[in-house]
Amino acid sequence: MQVMDGKRMREADAIALEEYQIPTLLLMDRAADALMKEVLRWQVKRVCILCGLGNNGSDGLALATQLQRFTDISVSVVMLGEGNQMPADGQVYYQIMRALNIRSFIQPGLEDLRLLLHESELLVDCLFGTGLNRGIDGLFYDVIESVNASGKPVISCDIPSGIHADTGQVLGTAVKAKVTVTFQNPKLGLYLEPGSLYCGDIVIADIGVPNVVMERLKSGFELLDQELAHRLLPPRARNANKYTCGTALIIGGSKGMSGALQMCVKACLYSGCGLTTYAAPACIMNALTSSLPQAMSIAVSDKQGHFDNEFCDELFKAAQNVDVIAFGCGAGRSEDVERILERLLLIDKPLIIDADGLWALSRRLPLLKKRRSATILTPHMGEMQRLCAVDKNALQSDVLRYAFDFVNEYPVTLVLKGMRTLILEKGRLRINTTGNEGLAKGGSGDVLCGMITALMAQQKQAFDAASLGVYLHGLAADLQSQHTAFYAMTANELIQGISDAFLAAMDE
Ligand SMILES: NC(=O)C1=CN([C@@H]2O[C@H](COP(=O)(O)OP(=O)(O)OC[C@H]3O[C@@H](n4cnc5c(N)ncnc54)[C@H](O)[C@@H]3O)[C@@H](O)[C@H]2O)[C@H](O)CC1
Numbered sequence: 206m207q208v209m210d211g212k213r214m215r216e217a218d219a220i221a222l223e224e225y226q227i228p229t230l231l232l233m234d235r236a237a238d239a240l241m242k243e244v245l246r247w248q249v250k251r252v253c254i255l256c257g258l259g260n261n262g263s264d265g266l267a268l269a270t271q272l273q274r275f276t277d278i279s280v281s282v283v284m285l286g287e288g289n290q291m292p293a294d295g296q297v298y299y300q301i302m303r304a305l306n307i308r309s310f311i312q313p314g315l316e317d318l319r320l321l322l323h324e325s326e327l328l329v330d331c332l333f334g335t336g337l338n339r340g341i342d343g344l345f346y347d348v349i350e351s352v353n354a355s356g357k358p359v360i361s362c363d364i365p366s367g368i369h370a371d372t373g374q375v376l377g378t379a380v381k382a383k384v385t386v387t388f389q390n391p392k393l394g395l396y397l398e399p400g401s402l403y404c405g406d407i408v409i410a411d412i413g414v415p416n417v418v419m420e421r422l423k424s425g426f427e428l429l430d431q432e433l434a435h436r437l438l439p440p441r442a443r444n445a446n447k448y449t450c451g452t453a454l455i456i457g458g459s460k461g462m463s464g465a466l467q468m469c470v471k472a473c474l475y476s477g478c479g480l481t482t483y484a485a486p487a488c489i490m491n492a493l494t495s496s497l498p499q500a501m502s503i504a505v506s507d508k509q510g511h512f513d514n515e516f517c518d519e520l521f522k523a524a525q526n527v528d529v530i531a532f533g534c535g536a537g538r539s540e541d542v543e544r545i546l547e548r549l550l551l552i553d554k555p556l557i558i559d560a561d562g563l564w565a566l567s568r569r570l571p572l573l574k575k576r577r578s579a580t581i582l583t584p585h586m587g588e589m590q591r592l593c594a595v596d597k598n599a600l601q602s603d604v605l606r607y608a609f610d611f612v613n614e615y616p617v618t619l620v621l622k623g624m625r626t627l628i629l630e631k632g633r634l635r636i637n638t639t640g641n642e643g644l645a646k647g648g649s650g651d652v653l654c655g656m657i658t659a660l661m662a663q664q665k666q667a668f669d670a671a672s673l674g675v676y677l678h679g680l681a682a683d684l685q686s687q688h689t690a691f692y693a694m695t696a697n698e699l700i701q702g703i704s705d706a707f708l709a710a711m712d713e
């Protein structure tokens with residue numbers, strides 16, 4: 206499923222009209238159908254629809270007429286301007302609405318508005334959609350604040366009003382919805398923070414723009430859902446052996462951080478890698494070997510509990526002979542870690558860099574340009590800040606631009622971890638749909654790194670391995686959360702959930 210930006214959606218509308226003779230009015234009718242379906246789910250008797258002055262508001266008027274014609278729900282409409290200020294299609298519904306005697310309020314005072322919201326059971330937000338292009342103020346601001354203050358459930362039409370369709374930013378204020386019914390294709394802003402926190406559940410409704418039109422408008426942005434994840438599963442031949450399933454070397458750990466490496470290796474073992482070897486400072490080997498009997502190990506003489514670059518020959522020899530290398534989990538921050546990363550970057554093998562490896566990388570970024578094999582980076586927002594050398598606010602306000610700038614400059618696959626993890630390569634973006642707040646714990650990232658390492662060892666295509674790893678990791682958390690409280694979820698539960706996640710993804 207393609208994810209779209211506002212500009213492409215407007216183009217879709219225009220092409221449907223000009224080349225396929227599909228009037229916008231028909232699309233609006235379908236949009237209203239989809240909204241009505243969602244309204245009916247709530248089994249309420251009194252609905253208030255708040256309409257702005259563009260096509261989003263017109264969708265709202267269309268919904269009002271449909272609810273009046275097909276249901277016994279009592280409908281009230283709040284308009285933020287006169288009917289003749291609406292676009293031509295909206296005026297058609299406005300006239301129908303008048304003829305049907307639907308209760309409507311044009312620019313009501315705030316007290317009247319609050320009373321109306323108070324007596325309604327469900328609100329439908331049709332104030333702004335993809336056309337929002339500047340900060341919200343004046344009456345619109347007050348109306349949105351009143352909607353949020355009412356405490357009533359809200360269904361947002363296309364996108365919560367106030368959220369920018371391309372960046373997910375709040376432009377002044379925004380409606381907090383329980384559900385967003387988004388038309389034809391989901392919009393980027395629904396998945397980027399903070400928009401993702403405003404939209405509630407996302408329902409995607411086909412409103413009849415021909416598929417050929419959407420395909421022509423290729424955004425390069427894709428929703429990482431069950432259908433896609435299923436296609437990305439690496440084939441596992443009946444006569445597979447441990448070598449055909451790939452070999453991995455995972456390098457990390459340090460005194461006090463053996464757990465990070467252990468979680469990473471375990472997740473790799475549970476995710477299908479044929480042969481997994483780990484390399485760690487010798488002082489933590491005892492802690493690891495008993496809990497990781499299925500993996501092979503290389504002990505590196507350590508310097509006060511950390512890697513000593515002088516004694517890494519065996520590690521680098523092993524690195525030359527595996528399909529994939531992962532570096533960073535629990536490795537700590539030291540000059541030796543930087544040196545080891547430098548040497549790993551020169552090896553012509555796929556390399557996954559996580560955690561402290563990313564810290565070291567942020568001091569050696571130009572070396573990425575010399576890479577000849579795939580490189581996958583798995584930063585969270587803090588690590589991304591360091592990689593891009595920007596502050597938190599700048600990154601958060603335009604995360605996609607920074608992420609694309611990064612993959613345009615460096616030949617990497619970027620896994621930007623967050624509520625909706627983003628996977629990027631030059632010109633391509635996938636947005637993950639799985640995962641939950643149970644993942645907000647130390648160790649989750651190590652598990653993800655191990656899963657991606659295993660999948661990379663098996664299918665050898667970085668963008669797909671990273672995508673599938675992210676999807677399964679979130680799905681493991683979702684499945685575990687059916688019987689484990691978010692509070693109680695740890696990397697252990699997550700690893701226990703990996704098998705179920707694979708089974709669910711294997712389901713056709
Ligand atoms: N694209 C499609 O296939 C279809 C989309 N539909 C719906 O139409 C909206 C987009 O409608 P549009 O008229 O372009 O814009 P809006 O309704 O979002 O905004 C209206 C209008 O408001 C002005 N404006 C922008 N920002 C502000 C602000 N901060 N304060 C005041 N006014 C503002 C601006 O000039 C806009 O033009 C889409 O989301 C769908 O819901 C159709 O239903 C069918 C097909």
Ligand SMILES: [K+]
Pocket residue numbers: 261330331332333334361362363364365366
């Ligand atoms: K809206």
